[in-house]
């Protein structure tokens with residue numbers, strides 16, 4: 001019987017659990033919720049190899065519970081996306097979006113994203129107590145991805161609730177059904193509107209690819225939009241929120257950044273290493289027996305690659321559990337590796353650099369408005385992020 005991982009501890013402080021698993025070997029059989037057995041890959045070298053191993057593909061059973069809850073049509077419109085596809089479908093779908101998120105395309109957005117960051121901070125009164133997740137870390141990436149896709153400004157508030165339910169997945173099955181149906185219906189309605197009246201945005205571009213070249217199905221189109229919406233803001237919001245929390249609990253590092261802005265890109269990488277917003281990669285499925293270190297994962301097993309654990313592997317990182325901006329190598333696995341390597345990584349990195357520079361420009365110091373131990377982590381085994389981040393900032397003169 002594989003041992004059951006304590007979900008509450010996995011949510012609040014996963015690192016001791018991962019350290020114990022790493023000490024035993026590169027991969028271990030565990031239950032992540034009652035009855036859901038997986039092989040968890042925890043060491044850096046093996047996790048990186050597993051991410052690039054074609055024998056570990058999309059898990060056909062992954063999300064079976066979702067289809068049972070919402071029915072096949074809604075499930076396909078939510079999930080027939082590139083993260084759940086293998087080549088050649090994956091290659092075809094990825095080609096359709098990779099250009100829109102290339103380094104040069106994304107770099108051109110910098111002035112606009114900087115303006116947005118400043119406008120969000122302008123709305124905060126000096127010395128006011130605010131939840132910086134609500135007023136900054138969430139709206140910045142959400143506005144960016146909505147703007148790129150062409151989601152009308154008045155609809156953007158809908159996504160916070162949808163997102164909360166969707167990332168808690170199997171833990172909130174009842175609400176999942178309502179939210180998934182509402183979300184799919186929303187994207188389909190918006191697709192119809194844009195089809196009739198195309199604009200200069202990514203959704204209109206995808207619709208013309210669908211209609212003119214027949215390169216993707218209706219369900220794939222909806223699933224692509226859903227994936228981009230959530231992948232585009234959930235993870236980046238937590239990079240900003242958790243990253244700021246790390247700086248506030250390491251004031252010497254805040255001071256170092258204020259003194260030398262050239263450290264900001266390295267700081268963003270260290271935040272990603274130290275608190276990977278995606279705890280694990282999407283579940284993989286062993287199409288054949290896979291050797292990981294001295295462990296043989298049997299054919300048909302579900303494999304979870306623990307990105308947070310790999311990023312804290314003592315075999316790869318000196319002082320692995322220290323948050324240290326002076327690390328210079330960006331070899332962490334927070335964006336994954338291999339064919340599913342994050343398409344949005346250049347955008348997320350740009351948003352991170354702009355957001356922290358905007359905060360450092362404006363505030364001499366920022367203090368948590370509650371003791372750090374009062375902050376709560378969101379209940380999700382997929383996403384690592386705080387529920388709220390109440391702070392008080394002292395404006396720089």
Ligand code: HEM
Nearest residue numbers: 082083231232235236239281282334335336340342344348
């Ligand atoms: C894939 C993390 C931001 C879109 C991934 C994967 C990771 C990841 C780990 C691979 C998962 C796996 O192999 O199972 C992150 C983090 C982000 C971030 C930590 C922010 C800090 C973004 C943004 C976008 C985005 C801003 C949208 C523009 C995607 C897409 C995929 C993906 C479309 C699927 C790629 C594929 O399957 O080929 N992301 N992501 N991500 N990400 Fe991100």
